[in-house]
Amino acid sequence: MKMNRRKLLSLLGMSPALLAGPGAGAREKPAKTVSGPVKLTGVNPRGIAPAVQLVPMAPRLTSLDGKTIFLVSDGFPGADHFLAQMEAWFKKNMPGVTTEYRLKAGQFADDDPKLNAEIKAKGNAVIMAIGH
Amino acid sequence: MGFPTAPMVTIAFKDLAKSNAASRGMPLERICFTPHPVWGKTDAEMYAYLEGNDPVSGKPLMKEVIDALTQPLTAEEQKTGSVEISTGPATYTDTAENLQQYYLDNGMTDFMQIVIPTEEKLAEMLKGTSHKPDEVVGKMSPARGSYPEWSFTVRQVAINAVMAGAKPEYLPTILAIAETGLTSLSSSTNSFATAAVINGPIRDKLNMNYGIGAMGPFAQSNAAIGRAWTMLSRNLSNSGIPGQTYLGTLGNGVNYNNLILPENEKDSPWTPLHVQKGFKPEENVVSVFVGFSISQGQGGIGLGVKPVPQYHEAIAYNCIPFGPLFGALIVCDPLVAQGLVELGYKTKEQLADWLQKNSLISAKNARSTLFANRWVPDAKTPDDAMIPYYQRADSYNFVVVGGQTNPYHMVANMSYRVSISIDKWS
Numbered sequence: 001m002k003m004n005r006r007k008l009l010s011l012l013g014m015s016p017a018l019l020a021g022p023g024a025g026a027r028e029k030p031a032k033t034v035s036g037p038v039k040l041t042g043v044n045p046r047g048i049a050p051a052v053q054l055v056p057m058a059p060r061l062t063s064l065d066g067k068t069i070f071l072v073s074d075g076f077p078g079a080d081h082f083l084a085q086m087e088a089w090f091k092k093n094m095p096g097v098t099t100e101y102r103l104k105a106g107q108f109a110d111d112d113p114k115l116n117a118e119i120k121a122k123g124n125a126v127i128m129a130i131g132h
Numbered sequence: 133m134g135f136p137t138a139p140m141v142t143i144a145f146k147d148l149a150k151s152n153a154a155s156r157g158m159p160l161e162r163i164c165f166t167p168h169p170v171w172g173k174t175d176a177e178m179y180a181y182l183e184g185n186d187p188v189s190g191k192p193l194m195k196e197v198i199d200a201l202t203q204p205l206t207a208e209e210q211k212t213g214s215v216e217i218s219t220g221p222a223t224y225t226d227t228a229e230n231l232q233q234y235y236l237d238n239g240m241t242d243f244m245q246i247v248i249p250t251e252e253k254l255a256e257m258l259k260g261t262s263h264k265p266d267e268v269v270g271k272m273s274p275a276r277g278s279y280p281e282w283s284f285t286v287r288q289v290a291i292n293a294v295m296a297g298a299k300p301e302y303l304p305t306i307l308a309i310a311e312t313g314l315t316s317l318s319s320s321t322n323s324f325a326t327a328a329v330i331n332g333p334i335r336d337k338l339n340m341n342y343g344i345g346a347m348g349p350f351a352q353s354n355a356a357i358g359r360a361w362t363m364l365s366r367n368l369s370n371s372g373i374p375g376q377t378y379l380g381t382l383g384n385g386v387n388y389n390n391l392i393l394p395e396n397e398k399d400s401p402w403t404p405l406h407v408q409k410g411f412k413p414e415e416n417v418v419s420v421f422v423g424f425s426i427s428q429g430q431g432g433i434g435l436g437v438k439p440v441p442q443y444h445e446a447i448a449y450n451c452i453p454f455g456p457l458f459g460a461l462i463v464c465d466p467l468v469a470q471g472l473v474e475l476g477y478k479t480k481e482q483l484a485d486w487l488q489k490n491s492l493i494s495a496k497n498a499r500s501t502l503f504a505n506r507w508v509p510d511a512k513t514p515d516d517a518m519i520p521y522y523q524r525a526d527s528y529n530f531v532v533v534g535g536q537t538n539p540y541h542m543v544a545n546m547s548y549r550v551s552i553s554i555d556k557w558s
């Protein structure tokens with residue numbers, strides 16, 4: 001868990017100097033040691049980051065053969081054309097796979113419960129694309 | 133979602149995708165990367181991406197996709213639980229010079245000198261509000277819904293106000309801005325800008341400049357309040373990390389201290405913005421906007437017409453380049469507002485109504501714009517049909533600022549978000 005946490009924090013873009021806490025923090029971006037007598041103490045201006053709740057990934061398939069994959073566009077420009085090419089790729093290279101294209105409703109980051117329900121009922125996996 | 137998923141992202145968003153997956157609880161999510169960009173590429177070029185390698189792993193891209201869906205999960209990928217995120221030690225001690233460098237090196241500034249937030253300065257700043265330091269003010273993220281929201285207290289807002297060079301009497305306004313939850317450093321690739329319209333008597337109490345050069349660097353209150361918005365956006369919401377929580381490809385100079393617009397209520401012939409939004413004239417209110425940016429309006433048709441320039445035509449013309457993601461915030465000198473009244477637009481609402489009906493675009497052109505799926509015209513609408521830019525008149529908002537040295541206006545492709553009472557933070 002210790003390894004995971006460090007990796008997680010790094011992925012979150014947090015400066016290790018800040019994350020490591022007092023003492024260890026100085027290792028990454030040390031404030032210079034000085035001879036001058038006047039020192040100040042500044043306070044931390046950061047807000048409160050929420051804890052990260054780890055989410056287990058869904059079980060994988062053993063094979064894609066005979067399965068239905070939903071190709072879901074998040075609405076970014078070009079995603080529809082890209083997924084059309086993905087569809088063509090499967091037809092040519094893995095004809096045993098059925099593909100279904102869908103445009104996710106809402107803004108890019110919005111959930112689409114209706115589509116999720118449809119995929120759960122009719123599909124086996126999702127390929128979601130794409131940012132720019 | 134409960135089913136195996138292979139998310140696909142272009143290489144330009146590698147850091148963003150990985151950090152976002154981590155913050156949402158899947159640090160090992162099996163993300164597959166394509167070259168960048170996809171937008172604007174031909175079908176053949178995109179197919180070639182699929183036949184090529186994932187630029188991150190170096191392995192064949194479609195094998196990566198298939199493996200993402202079929203390779204058994206590792207123990208790490210199935211972990212549950214909660215991981216606390218530290219935002220660093222409570223204090224830092226060093227010389228003033230080294231502390232300046234420390235705050236800068238650790239991404240806590242706008243890359244300009246700050247006021248070191250000592251406990252003494254913080255205590256002085258907190259005298260600007262009657263609220264307790266530990267009271268939670270609100271939540272903010274680099275883009276709502278796309279990143280985790282950080283929460284923050286009065287004390288933390290006050291620390292950022294100190295760093296920005298604010299006086300204690302500015303604190304209620306800064307707290308109201310913070311309460312809006314709108315970051316001034318949106319993560320979007322579009323390099324968004326933000327604006328805060330200030331209404332009510334507090335504009336004079338804080339010596340805010342709403343006259344000559346209102347949007348420029350000519351008053352401490354305008355400058356420090358605007359700067360504090362960016363400072364607190366950076367530190368209280370984790371906004372503004374290039375590549376991770378900031379993706380604006382060009383960036384935006386407005387982000388340094390934002391558009392601070394104290395409305396020139398005494399010289400405006402119209403109802404102030406906060407009253408339009410349901411507040412009383414004597415209340416002090418901040419109203420925030422977000423969008424692309426602001427541009428000058430001197431190229432508009434109709435401005436050369438005598439004796440009264442056709443300001444409404446000019447505004448409509450100047451809004452033509454606007455994209456459909458945001459509405460219009462029109463910033464008028466009082467002379468323009470007075471001219472519009474002479475033209476028959478006695479209220480902001482009348483002008484908004486005219487603009488909504490008369491700012492038009494052909495269906496063909498609308499379909500060819502970016503984010504065309506956000507326009508209304510369906511397949512049955514003929515190409516030459518003229519449709520309104522905006523479906524609602526309240527997509528247009530107006531604020532009157534300026535010193536009446538010339539009847540000028542500017543147009544911002546920005547949408548209204550929310551108005552918050554400043555008084556409640558006194």
